[in-house]
Amino acid sequence: MIVITTPTGRIGSQLVRRLLDEDRAIRVIARDASRIDRAVREQAEIIEGSHDDPAVLDKALPGADALFWLVPPNPAAPSTMEHYLSFARAGAAAVARHGVGHLVGVSSAGHGWTSPAGVLSAAFAMDEHLATSGAVYRALALPFYMENLLGQLDAIRRHGAFSLTYAGDRPLATIATRDIAQTAADLLTDPSWAGQANLPLFGPDHLTPDGMAEVISEELERPVAYRRIAVDEYAATLRSRGAGDRMVKDLTEALAAQDGGIYDAVWATATIAPTDFRTWCREVLKPAAHATSS
Template sequence: MIVVTTPTGQIGTQLVRQLLHQGEEVRVIVRDASRLDHTVRRRVETIDGSHDDPAVLDKALPGVDALFWLVPPNPQAPSAEEHYLSFARAGSAAVARHDVGHVVGVSSAGHGWPTPAGVLSAAFAMDAELAKSGAAYRALSMPFYMENLLGQLDAIRTNGAFYLTCAGDLPLALIATRDIAGTAANLLTDLSWTGQENLPVFGPDRLTPDGMAEVISQELGRPVTYRRMSLDDYASLLRSRGAGDTAVKDVTEAFAAQDHGVYDADWATAKPTPTDFRSWCRDVLKPAADVQAP
């Protein structure tokens, strides 16, 4: 039996489908089971609730071979680190309590980064807490998600541009969520691994944001450029959307670390995953853009 948290998210949805396709028994922890696709809902066991709740975990984890762990984002949390740790403390204790042998967690690349890195540091703290459970643990260590660009479809369509805080002429490490799900599925279905490690999961490209804009332009059939946003401007944007000072600090510290190479050491050793940026644009970005087209 494999337990999957956040089964309706971008990664969890794809992971559950892969596990079911492989014939695995799957139990999910879900806040709203109605959000599960009906073809999935009838094939999985559901535990209602949130996985920061020990009582929910005590219902979900008995007899489990492996656990997929992902902390859902909460922009309203007063502190990213405390948000991650509130989940991780509950999870670590429950994993130890129920003797779950293997845990796969969604984390960030850059373990060992010497300065505060906001949300990334919160993920590193989560990994350390989960490791205390004694289970075999793999922290899937990822860079910038390609799917983050889906939130900029309006800007791409109306302004012909997308916006990040990093230099346009320096390579940006990328990963597609379907490759995160695929890596997790492989680990959860072959439990021959032992120990506790960080596992870098990076896509095959070495594209700059300017190069990404060229690919997007070609795949969408319209000119798209990259425009760099300063961290101060990004912080102002977050505040205009209601983010508090700590939340702004958590995000801008993460982007500052990204700009200064937090992913570089892991990128140098990572085995490339299958999905390149052009394929992702063709398979995911373009269909989404076509749906939103007026």
């Protein structure tokens, strides 16, 4: 039995589909079962609730061989660090209680970074705590998600531009969520691996944001430019959308770490996933852009 958290999220939903396609027995933990696709509800066992709740985990983990762990974002959390650790404490204790053998978590690349990194530091702390569970553990150590750009489809469509705080002429490590889901599926269905380790997983490109804009332009067949914004400008945008001071700090620290090269130390030795940025643009971004314009 494989237990999946966040089954309706961008990564979790793809992971669930892959495992069901392989006829694997899965159990999912979902805060709102009504959001789960009907086909999944017919094939998977569903435990409703949040996976930071020990009672929910005690319903989900009996008989589990492996667990996929992802902490859902909570912009309203007073502390991102405490948000991640509250999930990790509950998870580690439950994994130990139920003797779950294999644990795969979604984390960030950059373990060993010594400066504050906001949300990324919280992910590193989560990994350390989950490792106390006694399960063999792989932390999928990930860079910038290509899917983050889907949040800028309106700007791309209306203004022909997307924005980040990153230098336009500096390569930015990226990863497609479908490759995260496939790697997680491979690990969760293979009981032969052992030990506890971080697994940096990067896409095959070494594109700069300016280079990404060129690819997007070619695939969408319209000019798209990259616009670098200052961290202070990004912080002001967050505040205008209701983010509190602590959340702004957590997110801007993460961006500062990204801008400062937090991913660079492991890039050369990372496992390389198959989906390149052009393929992702053609198969994911372009259809999404067409859907929003229709």
